[in-house]
Amino acid sequence: xxxxFFNDRKQLVNDxxxxxxxxxxxxxxxxxxxxxxxxxxxxxxxxxxxVAIISGGGSGHEPAHVGFVGKxxxxxxxxxxxxxxxxxxxxxxxIVAVTGDRGCLLIVKNYTGDRLNFGLAAEKAKKHGLxxxxxxxxxxxxxxxxxxxxxxxxxxxxxxxxxxxxxxxKSLSDVKSIAQQACDNLASxxxxxxxxxxxxxxxxxxxxxxxxxxxxxxxHGEPGASTIDTQNSKEIIATLVKHLRQKTGAxxxxxxxxxxxxxxxxxxxxxxxxxxxxxxLKDQLDYLIGPAPLVSALDMKGFSLxxxxxxxxxxxxxxxxxxxxxxxxMVKYRAMPTQKHSLLRRDVEITPxxxxxxxxxxxxxxKTLIEQENHLNALDAKVGDGDTGSxxxxxxxxxxxxxxxxxxPLNDPAALLELIGDRLATVMGGSSGVLMSIFFTAAGQKVGxxxxxxxxxxxxxxxxxxxxxxxxxxxxxxxxxxxxxxxLRDKDLKAAVKAAQEGADATAQMQKANAGxxxxxxxxxxxxxxxxxxxxxxxxxAALVK
Numbered sequence: 001x002x003x004x005f006f007n008d009r010k011q012l013v014n015d016x017x018x019x020x021x022x023x024x025x026x027x028x029x030x031x032x033x034x035x036x037x038x039x040x041x042x043x044x045x046x047x048x049x050x051v052a053i054i055s056g057g058g059s060g061h062e063p064a065h066v067g068f069v070g071k072x073x074x075x076x077x078x079x080x081x082x083x084x085x086x087x088x089x090x091x092x093x094x095i096v097a098v099t100g101d102r103g104c105l106l107i108v109k110n111y112t113g114d115r116l117n118f119g120l121a122a123e124k125a126k127k128h129g130l131x132x133x134x135x136x137x138x139x140x141x142x143x144x145x146x147x148x149x150x151x152x153x154x155x156x157x158x159x160x161x162x163x164x165x166x167x168x169x170k171s172l173s174d175v176k177s178i179a180q181q182a183c184d185n186l187a188s189x190x191x192x193x194x195x196x197x198x199x200x201x202x203x204x205x206x207x208x209x210x211x212x213x214x215x216x217x218x219x220h221g222e223p224g225a226s227t228i229d230t231q232n233s234k235e236i237i238a239t240l241v242k243h244l245r246q247k248t249g250a251x252x253x254x255x256x257x258x259x260x261x262x263x264x265x266x267x268x269x270x271x272x273x274x275x276x277x278x279x280x281l282k283d284q285l286d287y288l289i290g291p292a293p294l295v296s297a298l299d300m301k302g303f304s305l306x307x308x309x310x311x312x313x314x315x316x317x318x319x320x321x322x323x324x325x326x327x328x329x330m331v332k333y334r335a336m337p338t339q340k341h342s343l344l345r346r347d348v349e350i351t352p353x354x355x356x357x358x359x360x361x362x363x364x365x366x367k368t369l370i371e372q373e374n375h376l377n378a379l380d381a382k383v384g385d386g387d388t389g390s391x392x393x394x395x396x397x398x399x400x401x402x403x404x405x406x407x408x409p410l411n412d413p414a415a416l417l418e419l420i421g422d423r424l425a426t427v428m429g430g431s432s433g434v435l436m437s438i439f440f441t442a443a444g445q446k447v448g449x450x451x452x453x454x455x456x457x458x459x460x461x462x463x464x465x466x467x468x469x470x471x472x473x474x475x476x477x478x479x480x481x482x483x484x485x486x487x488l489r490d491k492d493l494k495a496a497v498k499a500a501q502e503g504a505d506a507t508a509q510m511q512k513a514n515a516g517x518x519x520x521x522x523x524x525x526x527x528x529x530x531x532x533x534x535x536x537x538x539x540x541x542a543a544l545v546k
Contacts, residue, residue: 003197003299004197004199004200004299006199006200009199009200012082012199013039013059013079013081013082014036014039016059016062017031017039017041017066017079018031020041020062020066020067020325021041021066023325024325025325026070026071026323026324026325027044028043028044028045028069028070028071028323029041029042029043029044029066029069029070030042030043030044032093032094032097034093035089037087037090038086038087038089038090038093039078039079039080039086039090040076040077040078040079040090040093040094040097041066041069041076041077041079042069042075042076042077042094042097042098043069043070043071043075043076043098045071046075046098047100048098048099048100048101048102049100049102050100050102050166050167050169051102051103051104051105051165051166051170051171051172051175052075052076052095052098052099052100052102052103052104052105052166053073053074053075053076053104053105053107053159053162053163053166053175054074054075054076054077054078054091054094054095054098054104054105054106054107055068055074055077055078055106055107055108055155055159056076056077056078056079056080056086056090056091056094056114056118057078057080057085057086057108057109057111057114058080058081058082058083058084058085058086058220059079059080059081059082059083059084060082060083060196060220060296060297060298061219061295061296061297062293062296062326063293063294063296063325063326064155064156064294064295064296064326065077065078065079065159066079066326067324067325067326067327068156068159068160068163068324068326068327069324070322070323070324070325071167071322071323071324072160072163072164072167072320072321072322072323072324073159073160073163073322073324073327074107074159074163074324075098075104075166076094076097076098078090078091078094082198082199082298083198083220084113085111085113085114085116085117086117087117088117088120088121088124089121091106091117091118091121091122092121092124092125095121095122095125095130095132096125096128096130099125099130099131099132101131102131102171102172103130103131103132103133103172104125104130104131104132104133104172105132105133105134105135105162105166105172105175105176105179106118106121106122106132106133106134106135107134107135107137107155107158107159107162107179108134108135108136108137108151109136109137109150109151109152109155110136110137110138110148110149110150110151111150111151114151115136118134119134122134131172133172133173133176135158135162135176135179135180135183136151136183137151137154137155137158137183137186138150138151138183139151139152139153139154139155139183139186139187139188139306140152140188140189140190140216140218141187141188141189141243141244141247142189142190142215142216142224142225142243143216143225150218150219150222152188152190152218152219152295152304152306153188153190153219153257153259153294153295153304153306154186154187154188154257154306154308155295156257156259156294156295156306156326156327157182157186157255157257157289157306157308157318158179158182158183158186160317160318160320160322160327161178161179161182161313161314161317161318162175162176162178162179162182163317163322164316164317164318164320165178165179165317167320178313178317181314182308182314185248185308185309185314186306186307186308186309187243187244187247187248187306187307187308188257188304188305188306188307189215189216189240189243189244189304189305190215190216190217190218190219190224190259190261190302190303190304190305191213191214191215191216191217191224191236191239191240191302191303191304192208192213192214192217192224192261192300192301192302192303193208193212193213193214193231193301193302194208194263194300194301194302195207195208195214195217195221195300196220196221196261196262196263196297196298196299196300197298197299198298199298207223208227209227209229211229211230211231212227212228212229212230212231213227213228213230213231213236213302214226214227214302215227215228215239215240217300217302218297219261219295219296219297219300220297221297221300233268233271233272233275234275236275237272237275237276237279237305238279238280240305241276241279241280241281241305242280244281244305244307245280245281245284247307248284248307248309249309250284251284252284252309252310253284253286253309253310254281254284254285254286254287254307254308254309254310255286255287255288255289255307255308255310255314255315255318255330256276256281256285256287256288256289256305256306256307256308257289257290257294257304257305257306257307257308258272258273258276258288258289258290258291258292258303258305259290259291259292259293259294259295259296259303259304259305259306260290260291260292260293260296260303261293261296261297261300261301261302261303261304262293262296262297262298262299262300263299263300263301263302264301264302264303266291269290269291269292269303270291272291272303273288273290273291276305277333277335281307285333286310286315286332286333287310287315287318287330287331287332287333288330288331288333289318289328289329289330289331290328291303292328294326294327294328318330350409350415350419351409351412351415352406352407352408352409352410353408353409353410353411353412354406354410354411355410355411358408358410358411358413358416359403359408359410361544362399362400362403362408362410362416363400363403364540364543364544364546365396365540365543365544366396366397366399366400366403367396367400367543368539368540368543369392369393369395369396369536369539369540370393370396370397370400372389372392372393372535372536372539373389373390373392373393374389375389375535376388376389376392376532376535376536377389377390377532379529379530379531379532379535380532382529383529383531383532384532387429387430388432388532388533388536389532389536391428391429391430391432391433392428392432392536394427394428394429395423395424395427395428395433395436398423398424398426398427399420399423399424402419402423413444413447413453414444414445414447414448415444416444417440417441417443417444417447417456417460418440418441418444418445418448420440420444421436421437421438421439421440421441421442421444422437422441424436424437424440425437431468432533435464435467435468436464438460438463438464438467438468439457439460439461439463439464440460441460442459442460442462442463442464443456443457443459443460444456444460446459446460452489454485454488454489455489457485457488458482458485458486458489461478461481461482461485464478465478473510475507475510475531475534476531476533476534477531477533477534477536477537478534479503479504479506479507479510479531479534480499480500480501480503480504480507480531480533480534480535480537480538481500481503481534481537482503483499483500483502483503484496484497484499484500484503484537484538484541486499487499493541493544493545494545496541497538497541497542497544497545500537500538500540500541500542501538501541501542503534503537503538504530504531504534504535504537504538505530507530507531507534508528508529508530509528510531
């Protein structure tokens with residue numbers, strides 16, 4: 001099955017172009033009305049008084065190339081079908097439509113179809129008396145022995161530099177010269193863990209094995225130069241940086257474009273940016289562009305780095321403002337700023353104390369939750385977001401460390417419960433940490449008022465229910481915890497163990513969750529699956545009698 005939203009595959013590119021134009025915030029784009037098969041997007045504010053900059057190629061690399069049409073960058077973009085070069089006629093019509101006496105520059109990625117179609121169109125345009133020049137971008141360094149290196153994400157930097165020169169009124173020869181300089185000082189390399197999928201095509205098993213990445217994967221899914229058996233962000237960035245430095249040299253000051261090939265989350269792109277600025281390239285980094293998709297490859301799960309050796313002209317060009325949808329402003333690199341701030345601490349200091357029984361009880365609870373991490377995560381993956389075990393284990397490890405190092409007030413139950421509440425609010429993620437903090441903090445207050453422990457714990461549970469909104473029967477940990485605590489109050493620990501287990505088992509038959517992530521899950525997915533929080537409670541009580 002296809003992984004794309006579309007109505008008519010044959011109209012997909014046309015429909016997408018319309019969507020881009022009507023959503024342009026600068027209202028400066030229009031499509032040439034020539035022939036449905038000719039897809040040319042041009043500036044509607046263009047007056048032919050300056051050198052025109054034209055680029056294009058296959059679609060599927062959005063925002064390239066339409067996303068770079070606008071003041072300060074491209075005058076026109078010629079769009080082919082997905083991963084297919086536009087026709088000679090399409091390129092020729094674009095040239096004729098936007099080229100005045102100052103001439104035009106074609107910026108072409110180094111692929112055979114693009115070179116041939118743009119090249120022939122240029123020669124035909126010259127017969128019409130137009131001045132046309134062309135630069136070919138071949139910034140991909142992943143195949144060092146290739147005499148025809150591919151043009152990839154660095155092409156966007158050439159668009160920006162040439163577009164600025166044209167906007168300043170430079171001559172065609174000067175615009176071509178600085179564009180060529182940009183090409184000569186540019187190096188890019190990409191990596192991916194999954195290749196792209198084409199709309200309308202059935203999904204196929206990827207050629208890249210799980211846990212591996214492919215270096216030098218082309219922007220059309222072409223096989224890369226090599227495969228490495230890691231997905232570690234630091235190691236991958238180090239590999240790319242090594243190759244980039246070999247090309248740019250170890251002394252050049254650089255601007256680096258961190259380009260999303262389409263399928264990488266913003267979280268991952270931020271992490272990769274962090275890895276870059278801590279890599280061997282850190283002393284050469286002057287500017288950053290992105291992270292953002294500038295030249296993508298449909299939904300490819302990958303990214304690329306493009307480094308350009310800077311001079312004053314390049315810096316000025318790359319910093320200049322533009323009126324385009326796709327360009328990402330270049331920023332000066334600086335290390336992450338931090339601000340000193342005093343940690344808000346408890347008003348009353350806790351004095352550690354020893355109590356063998358309490359120490360053993362804490363050790364039992366924390367050990368159980370840590371050992372159950374993977375099991376609880378697996379349960380939660382069926383009914384939630386798969387992190388219940390890790391969340392509880394994170395809190396348990398913190399308390400276990402304090403227990404092992406003798407930092408808990410073990411001989412003061414009220415202080416112990418309140419300290420556990422404080423720590424869980426700090427170290428446990430999401431709502432679980434807050435709810436458990438409310439539970440232990442409220443229970444500690446009641447123990448401080450000389451209430452029996454079971455009664456105090458039930459009070460903590462009531463407060464947790466009050467603020468959390470869940471109750472008995474809502475398919476949460478309450479379904480095991482409440483009957484267990486009531487049995488502990490009315491009978492004994494063995495009865496509490498039995499009640500907790502029965503409560504946890506009952507959640508498997510509950511068809512609707514009314515709280516937590518499970519409340520968004522279809523009832524069919526809940527059937528027969530125990531609530532992971534309730535299972536955690538049952539396991540903790542069971543461990544206490546062993």
